[in-house]
Amino acid sequence: MKNLIDIKDLSVEEIDELIAKAKDIMSHPENYWDKCKHKKLATLFFEPSTRTRLSFESAMMELGGNVIGFSSGSSSSTSKGESVSDTIRVVGCYSDIIAMRHPKEGAPLVASLKSTVPIINAGDGGHNHPTQTLTDLLTISCEKNRLDNLTIGLCGDLKFGRTIHSLITAMSRYKNVKFVLISLKELGIPEYIKEEVLEKNNIEYIETDDIEEYMDKLDILYMTRVQKERFFNEEEYLRLKDHYILTKNKLEKAKKDLCIMHPLPRVNEISTEVDDDPRACYFKQAMYGKYIRMALILKLLEIK
Amino acid sequence: MNIDSIENGIVIDHIQSKKGMEIYKALELDKLDCSVAIITNARSNKMGRKDIIKINRSIDLNLDILGYIDPNITINIIKDDKIIEKYHVELPKEIVNIIKCKNPRCITSTEQELDNIFVLTDKDKKIYRCKYCDTVNDDN
Numbered sequence: 001m002k003n004l005i006d007i008k009d010l011s012v013e014e015i016d017e018l019i020a021k022a023k024d025i026m027s028h029p030e031n032y033w034d035k036c037k038h039k040k041l042a043t044l045f046f047e048p049s050t051r052t053r054l055s056f057e058s059a060m061m062e063l064g065g066n067v068i069g070f071s072s073g074s075s076s077s078t079s080k081g082e083s084v085s086d087t088i089r090v091v092g093c094y095s096d097i098i099a100m101r102h103p104k105e106g107a108p109l110v111a112s113l114k115s116t117v118p119i120i121n122a123g124d125g126g127h128n129h130p131t132q133t134l135t136d137l138l139t140i141s142c143e144k145n146r147l148d149n150l151t152i153g154l155c156g157d158l159k160f161g162r163t164i165h166s167l168i169t170a171m172s173r174y175k176n177v178k179f180v181l182i183s184l185k186e187l188g189i190p191e192y193i194k195e196e197v198l199e200k201n202n203i204e205y206i207e208t209d210d211i212e213e214y215m216d217k218l219d220i221l222y223m224t225r226v227q228k229e230r231f232f233n234e235e236e237y238l239r240l241k242d243h244y245i246l247t248k249n250k251l252e253k254a255k256k257d258l259c260i261m262h263p264l265p266r267v268n269e270i271s272t273e274v275d276d277d278p279r280a281c282y283f284k285q286a287m288y289g290k291y292i293r294m295a296l297i298l299k300l301l302e303i304k
Numbered sequence: 305m306n307i308d309s310i311e312n313g314i315v316i317d318h319i320q321s322k323k324g325m326e327i328y329k330a331l332e333l334d335k336l337d338c339s340v341a342i343i344t345n346a347r348s349n350k351m352g353r354k355d356i357i358k359i360n361r362s363i364d365l366n367l368d369i370l371g372y373i374d375p376n377i378t379i380n381i382i383k384d385d386k387i388i389e390k391y392h393v394e395l396p397k398e399i400v401n402i403i404k405c406k407n408p409r410c411i412t413s414t415e416q417e418l419d420n421i422f423v424l425t426d427k428d429k430k431i432y433r434c435k436y437c438d439t440v441n442d443d444n
Contacts, residue, residue, distance in 0.1 A: 083415055083417070084411065084415060085415075102411075103409070104409060104410065104411040104413070104414060104415075105407065105409045105410050105411060105436065105437035105438075105439075106410055106411040106412070106434070106435070106436020106437045107411045107436075109411075109435070109436050110411050110415065110418060110436065124411075124437075125409045125437075126409065127409075127437055127438065192440065196425070196426070
């Protein structure tokens with residue numbers, strides 16, 4: 001049995017296979033309507049996340065399956081002190097596959113060690129969120145028609161932004177990918193990502209605090225939200241949160257085929273005036289998220 | 305200074321100076337009922353100064369602890385006043401319940417029954433990461 005805990009669990013070939021499957025589902029959704037008939041997905045969300053949970057539930061429903069679960073830790077037996085391992089062993093009796101979000105980092109790994117059914121990590125604290133990365137890869141593949149030869153700008157919270165770390169890790173396995181890392185010093189990319197991923201794989205990267213400096217070079221601009229929940233100090237959060245706001249003006253020099261991405265939810269980092277720009281891909285990105293999760297559920301349930 | 309040689313037991317030699325006590329505590333040698341000698345700052349041609357631990361009995365050593373604290377030590381097994389075996393330790397690939405994860409967001413911070421497992425991710429820099437949350441142990 002296979003789980004998806006970390007994006008590194010998947011080889012490049014497996015990622016390519018998932019992307020191909022997701023594209024096939026998008027082209028021929030009717031071929032997949034009954035694939036998961038009589039199968040149940042349990043969405044165990046110990047921490048609320050409406051869009052990820054709905055994306056998983058919608059994915060399972062479009063495959064003809066059913067969904068059970070809870071949407072916050074307070075409505076699960078964890079609030080009575082039950083361990084993750086015990087919860088997972090019980091839920092495994094009632095479901096065929098589990099998507100789990102947990103505020104504690106490593107909780108999905110703990111779950112996978114005891115589970116009798118496949119576990120999908122739907123986000124563990126600031127650590128991993130592999131299905132967001134798969135969503136991002138499918139978005140790039142659909143919008144740019146390739147995953148290599150790309151210059152990717154990453155802007156905002158590069159320190160705590162787990163989607164950023166996972167995306168860098170995943171994209172560094174493709175040829176001729178360059179990164180422009182746009183952030184304030186306080187929210188810069190951690191040293192270990194530079195050393196263990198970028199430098200180790202000889203990936204070209206530039207660091208800047210100016211969002212417009214390399215705008216004309218970018219194929220992708222990935223904006224992120226400064227997440228309040230990652231700060232222990234509220235003053236620091238308030239000081240940093242609105243530093244980068246993408247507006248039409250800032251896009252003046254950008255390529256005509258730039259792809260603007262954001263994992264959502266957005267707060268202020270992309271002005272709503274950008275939403276109508278054809279280069280804005282973030283709502284499509286949310287749609288791609290459903291299709292890649294459909295592909296993943298099929299793969300983990302070993303359904304062709 | 306003279307410390308009696310041992311007839312049967314173990315000599316942990318070439319311990320980096322000042323690390324002898326740490327090893328003594330980590331191996332819980334205070335719980336043994338045999339004599340144990342810790343020699344600190346002994347002269348060494350190879351190292352300048354070194355620590356040595358002599359245990360007057362044969363025991364099962366936790367090589368992961370030894371390798372983690374000091375991968376350059378030598379272990380001598382003594383029987384009938386003679387060294388019958390000499391071997392080196394190395395950095396263990398994985399260590400279990402030797403160090404604790406300090407990340408307050410790690411699952412091990414709330415689920416106390418979980419083993420604290422760290423995995424060696426960079427041998428040259430001696431970097432161990434928590435198996436659950438990937439946090440680096442920066443004790444070294």
